[in-house]
Amino acid sequence: MLHSRRLLHSALLFAVVSAGAARADQVVFGFEQPAFTVGNINGQQGWSKSGNYDAVVSNGAALGGDQSLRISSGITSGSFGDQTFTQHLATPAGESSIAGALDTFEASWSFKSATGGLQDGLFISVSADNGAGARMTWVGMGDDAVNGLNLGFYDWSLDGGFQYQQVATHLDYATWHSVDLTVSFLDGPGNDVVKLVLDGTTVATGTTWEDFYRFGPTSDGGGGGLSPVNSLLFRAGGAAAPATLDHGFYIDNVSLASQTPEPGTAALAVGALLVVGSLRRRKRA
Numbered sequence: 001m002l003h004s005r006r007l008l009h010s011a012l013l014f015a016v017v018s019a020g021a022a023r024a025d026q027v028v029f030g031f032e033q034p035a036f037t038v039g040n041i042n043g044q045q046g047w048s049k050s051g052n053y054d055a056v057v058s059n060g061a062a063l064g065g066d067q068s069l070r071i072s073s074g075i076t077s078g079s080f081g082d083q084t085f086t087q088h089l090a091t092p093a094g095e096s097s098i099a100g101a102l103d104t105f106e107a108s109w110s111f112k113s114a115t116g117g118l119q120d121g122l123f124i125s126v127s128a129d130n131g132a133g134a135r136m137t138w139v140g141m142g143d144d145a146v147n148g149l150n151l152g153f154y155d156w157s158l159d160g161g162f163q164y165q166q167v168a169t170h171l172d173y174a175t176w177h178s179v180d181l182t183v184s185f186l187d188g189p190g191n192d193v194v195k196l197v198l199d200g201t202t203v204a205t206g207t208t209w210e211d212f213y214r215f216g217p218t219s220d221g222g223g224g225g226l227s228p229v230n231s232l233l234f235r236a237g238g239a240a241a242p243a244t245l246d247h248g249f250y251i252d253n254v255s256l257a258s259q260t261p262e263p264g265t266a267a268l269a270v271g272a273l274l275v276v277g278s279l280r281r282r283k284r285a
């Protein structure tokens with residue numbers, strides 16, 4: 001029995017260690033000194049924001065430490081590549097048709113109202129992106145008189161085009177809210193899986209924009225093929241809300257990672273269970 005337990009431990013340890021090793025590439029940002037200094041986010045630790053948007057490292061509030069990213073929709077535009085992007089992962093995520101890509105993208109961030117009250121028209125979308133605006137997912141953080149502080153989600157299907165889900169309304173203005181995004185890229189159309197978690201609760205499950213880039217109308221930016229995902233885009237688009245300038249959202253604890261196939265980890269876990277089953281059968285015999 002002792003021998004069996006040792007083998008079981010070894011098998012499970014192997015599975016756990018292998019799962020841990022599966023994380024291939026990750027970057028984490030707390031926006032703290034000395035890596036970050038208060039002011040324009042552009043050029044700090046690989047972040048970019050070449051356009052004239054209101055996105056700065058701030059010491060106004062922080063979830064951890066003293067500093068965070070503050071971003072508003074005081075200035076918006078219809079463009080993409082000049083908006084606010086995280087540092088790019090060295091190893092991208094995507095389907096196997098994309099060179100060097102791993103099949104899972106995980107991202108998380110926390111956000112908080114910078115004023116603690118209504119900022120009508122405040123809106124920032126966050127997307128898994130290729131660093132140039134080829135958005136594969138879309139999560140919208142907004143504030144308005146109807147829905148209050150709220151979160152929305154868009155995916156795209158061949159049947160219905162862009163599909164919107166309002167996943168949360170009237171969030172607490174006074175507290176930080178955490179968002180976790182898991183994107184599983186599965187080879188072939190119509191099957192990628194996106195899971196959106198808000199404050200620890202799954203609020204949306206959908207798919208990526210993969211089929212928009214496969215089959216979507218070129219007039220709308222679709223049909224151009226799949227791009228690697230290596231970054232998060234924080235985008236100030238749509239109608240500007242000038243009153244939110246110098247306010248908006250605080251964003252902290254931004255993390256993004258690309259990972260090796262989850263099925264490999266699952267297979268190892270199944271392997272460990274098979275070992276256990278085999279030992280149990282042997283013991284009975």
Ligand SMILES: [Ca+2]
Binds near residue numbers: 190
């Ligand atoms: Ca797919």
